[in-house]
Amino acid sequence: MTRTLIENGVVLTMNPAGDIHEDGCVLVEDSRLAYVGPRGGLPRELDARREDAAGRVVMPGLVNCHTHLCMIFGRTLATNTDLLSWLDLQMPVMRALDAEAMLAAQTLGCVENLKNGNTTLVENLFAPRSDTVSPEDCAFAAMERTGIRGTVARAFEALRFDPAFVETPAQQAERVRALHARWHGSAGGRLRLSFGPLLPWTLDESMLRASRALAGELGLCLHMHVAESAEFNRIIERHYGRPVRNVELLHETGCLGPDVQAVGVSDLSPREVALLAETGTSVILDPQTRLFWGTGFPPLAPFLDAGITCGLATNGPAANCGQDLFESMKYACATAKTAAGDPRVLDARRALRMATVEGARALGLDGQVGSLETGKQADLITIDLRQPHLVPAFDLEAALVFSARGSDVRDAMVDGQWLMRDRCLTRIDEPALLARAETLAERSLERAHVRRGHHRTLKGTP
Structure with a gap:
């Protein structure tokens, strides 16, 4: 069994009670959530890989x-x-x-x-x-x-x-x-x-x-x-x-x-x-x-x-x-x-x-994902709160809806697997993908005889 403990973050559960744990923990066992709640609800000694989420929100993907x-x-x-x-x-x-x-x-x-x-x-x-x-x-x-x-x-x-x-x-x-x-x-x-x-x-x-x-x-x-x-x-x-x-x-x-x-x-x-x-x-x-x-x-x-x-x-x-x-x-x-x-x-x-x-x-998936609750699939993200447009965040939910951006997401996990860590993808070579996509998009537009007007490409970009 693979265990990951995400600790020290603000855990926004989106469960029916709307629980938010200011100094919360999320324990992932293989692909599922094994615990979501305050740090005091877990034993002090726990065999798990620890991830520090201080200054971040941990919430459902x-x-x-x-x-x-x-x-x-x-x-x-x-x-x-x-x-x-x-x-x-x-x-x-x-x-x-x-x-x-x-x-x-x-x-x-x-x-x-x-x-x-x-x-x-x-x-x-x-x-x-x-x-x-x-x-x-x-x-x-x-x-x-x-x-x-x-x-x-x-x-x-x-x-x-x-x-x-x-x-x-x-x-x-x-x-x-x-x-x-x-x-x-x-x-x-x-x-x-x-x-x-x-x-x-x-x-x-x-x-x-x-x-x-x-x-x-x-x-x-x-x-x-x-x-x-x-x-x-x-x-x-x-x-x-x-x-x-x-x-x-x-x-x-x-x-x-x-x-x-x-x-x-x-x-x-x-x-x-x-x-x-x-x-x-x-x-x-x-x-x-x-x-x-x-x-x-x-x-x-x-x-x-x-x-x-x-x-x-x-x-x-x-x-x-x-x-x-x-x-x-x-x-x-x-x-x-x-x-x-x-x-x-x-x-x-x-x-x-x-x-x-x-x-x-x-989508018929609420029994699997959408909230951080024990037994659900471990699909979650972390958001960096330590940014000018998110300080202060007196009302966390309002800050996420009215101030946060997609680029504030630092980490993403699906089925207990990290797919992005600190904005870096774990499975995909992003620069290579962008370059290849740009080339294929150019080719597709040429085949389609589509006028592009003011068009800039990634060519020559450092």
Whole structure:
């Protein structure tokens, strides 16, 4: 048995009682948490490797409930467009990715998440379909190599989309079953598969019902963009030929429930919010991306008032140009308060829960991660409090939500293994990865014939 004792830090447990231990300890045995609490609760003599966390917060690793690492080479492209125009401009880059580029993109994205303190992520992957190259295998391989806890949420497009990305329901079922057999539950349960339509108008009602049936057969979650803007509902009505809204359509086809994550949810009626609550469907919120695309202030208050489980996300690095979930927490509070005209609608404690244990619950992982409690997997991070922008920290939770940044994370552990120590990765040669990713991104943009404007590279950087 391998034992690690992290001591002398401020331990933020995120457990149901909200316990914070000022001079706390976390004991890790192999991949699990064996003790979380004050130093006095452990014997003085303990056979364990000791890690001094003085001046740091020890807390659960953050849970990034939705991203698109497959689009990372499109970072900073099309930053002044609406959502669907942005997607159109990103598509040529997506088409240009080969297996080598996809693996590099996914690895870069996993590294960026780890360095921001996100020890769990959901990669909503869409890519051109091929019988010889599996982009999902690339994503899983990157997660396996970097050590992050990850779910690949495979996107499905059957109609009204770029032909290179389209597949039939039979092809989807065949590929999902193969990925399920190869990857779901692998790496000691660290890697998981889910799926769902990329956009609600890229399939029809029968395909939604077939997806629901396939998810039930394999025990997989459904993960999908839902009502991200008012334009979504207008397009749905046009393509389905009747006045139906996004959540209503999902309810009709059985695609709501506790195993469903609805992402974006910016244009919902009160009836739709009620349907989400009644069915136990979770929502995933990425408030800074809504502002980035100019779709308005996300109305978080109705979800909170309805008792809906809410997870937080960064969205993809091409969407908001980063993977900092601390930024998502801060924006969630600011936009919720502005939309409701009420500064009390979302406080720092709830935002932290949405980024940790509540986000884990949205993904069906709250029994494993999201809080520091005995028996859970040892997924945790440390944050350096000894910095000008974090002193004083009279209210620790407020300091983390409103003042901290992803770059304040010093260490990251998943399943009891250190993946980052004092900002240095333990499994990945970061300088080599950055150089390789830059080269492959350049190649992909050249293949896509994308204009780059003012473009700087890492070449010649010391």
